[in-house]
Amino acid sequence: MEEKKQTVLTLKFIGIDDFSCPTYEDQYGRFWKDLNLGKSEKPDLYSTTRNDLDGEPVSHIQQEYTFESEPFRRNPYEFQYMMLSRMQRDCEYFLGYGNRSVTILSESDPQHHMNRMKELWKELPADGKPEWLTWEQLLNYEKELCNE
Structure with missing residues (x-):
């Protein structure tokens, strides 16, 4: 049985939602929200309901991912x-x-x-x-x- 290799997602920061979550979009147009609010070294990424930019977080990211540039980080001050x-x-x-x-x-x-x-x-x-x-x-x- 041949193993299918998953594509690595490339995430691009697109902004902050109304709940202060940094939001990313992958190369397939799916949205991902950082539930750590940009306050930690590693984002805690979740997909959104109906892939809606204003949707609620649903499922934790399972695929391997990378960022187009550095992930968004809040200013500590x-x-x-x-x-x-x-x-x-x-x-x-x-x-x-x-x-x-x-x-x-x-x-x-x-x-x-x-x-x-x-x-x-x-x-x-x-x-x-x-x-x-x-x-x-x-x-x-x-x-x-x-x-x-």
Whole structure:
């Protein structure tokens, strides 16, 4: 009896679905979702219901596979960037339409809010500091928020 050799699937990253799953497409047009959400070294790939891009994960990948380029990996500092962005918007609101209402700021305390922003900023690597929020801008926010 002759053994049939399976084709190695080549997976191409095509985006992130509505549930934060990195999604790949193979050379046959089948979709695969990474249930590790791009947070680990090795993706945990599942096919989707009716091969629908928005479908639910169904079956774990059984075939051997490779990636067209490196698999998608989330930035390990994603949380810090998101929080800094949100807290920066809070500063802008506080100084503008918020009419200096402290209820918008963390702990309802401008200095606490600024201390937390500076902590988050310092956690980022030197080559990963946000271009949209410099240390000087942080100090300016602190001056505007904390000195009335």
